[in-house]
Amino acid sequence: MNKEKRTEIFRRLREHNPEPTSELNYTTPFELLVAVILSAQATDKGVNKATARLFPVANTPEAILELGEEGLKGYIQTIGLFNSKARNILAACRRLAEHHGGEVPEDRKALEALPGVGRKTANVVLNTAFGHETIAVDTHIYRVANRTGIAPGRNVREVEDKLERFTPKEFRRHAHHWLILHGRYVCTARRPRCWECAIADLCEYRHKEAAPAPGKRAAGANRSA
Ligand code: SF4
Numbered sequence: 055m056n057k058e059k060r061t062e063i064f065r066r067l068r069e070h071n072p073e074p075t076s077e078l079n080y081t082t083p084f085e086l087l088v089a090v091i092l093s094a095q096a097t098d099k100g101v102n103k104a105t106a107r108l109f110p111v112a113n114t115p116e117a118i119l120e121l122g123e124e125g126l127k128g129y130i131q132t133i134g135l136f137n138s139k140a141r142n143i144l145a146a147c148r149r150l151a152e153h154h155g156g157e158v159p160e161d162r163k164a165l166e167a168l169p170g171v172g173r174k175t176a177n178v179v180l181n182t183a184f185g186h187e188t189i190a191v192d193t194h195i196y197r198v199a200n201r202t203g204i205a206p207g208r209n210v211r212e213v214e215d216k217l218e219r220f221t222p223k224e225f226r227r228h229a230h231h232w233l234i235l236h237g238r239y240v241c242t243a244r245r246p247r248c249w250e251c252a253i254a255d256l257c258e259y260r261h262k263e264a265a266p267a268p269g270k271r272a273a274g275a276n277r278s279a
Contacts, residue, residue: 055258195237205221
């Protein structure tokens with residue numbers, strides 16, 4: 055894919071949603087960090103439901119340490135893998151309290167040293183909480199980057215590196231959210247909604263989906279976003 059096409063794709067995604075942001079609810083970098091750890095293999099909606107109860111009670115490392123493992127589990131037990139997530143969050147809180155004065159560090163290495171935090175989570179926090187031009191490649195971005203041809207790659211790191219290299223500077227800050235939202239609601243895994251996709255004429259996917267026949271509902275047609 056050439057530079058002009060890429061630029062036009064991001065221009066259209068921006069036109070559609072000038073200030074995209076996370077669908078996870080948070081008010082501080084620490085709340086975002088906890089929400090992102092909880093969101094692995096879980097829906098944002100499910101995480102928001104749990105954190106709506108948790109954060110008014112405990113939204114600092116110290117407060118969560120005070121809750122303890124059983125106390126924390128009481129708030130997050132509706133979320134998949136909550137046992138290991140609770141242990142990771144508590145261990146991360148301990149490290150934040152001991153090494154970072156209870157603050158979330160604005161530094162990749164320090165973030166990745168936190169239990170339960172890998173490259174993807176660090177990228178989300180750096181981008182969304184601190185405004186860095188990082189692009190966290192999740193399953194949606196991986197799919198969209200490969201299908202469209204914006205940044206094809208055989209693994210998430212290859213896609214991330216290409217997106218960082220090829221995304222025009224003016225779009226880098228929000229590229230992460232534009233691509234995630236496009237993958238979540240339009241370029242869906244099972245049946246991409248190519249017939250109503252704003253970038254269909256630029257996308258290089260060879261198996262574009264046609265509109266469903268009249269009277270037939272398309273998968274995801276009742277989505278709320
Ligand atoms: S045209 Fe289809 S495959 Fe291409 S980005 Fe749009 S929804 Fe995805």
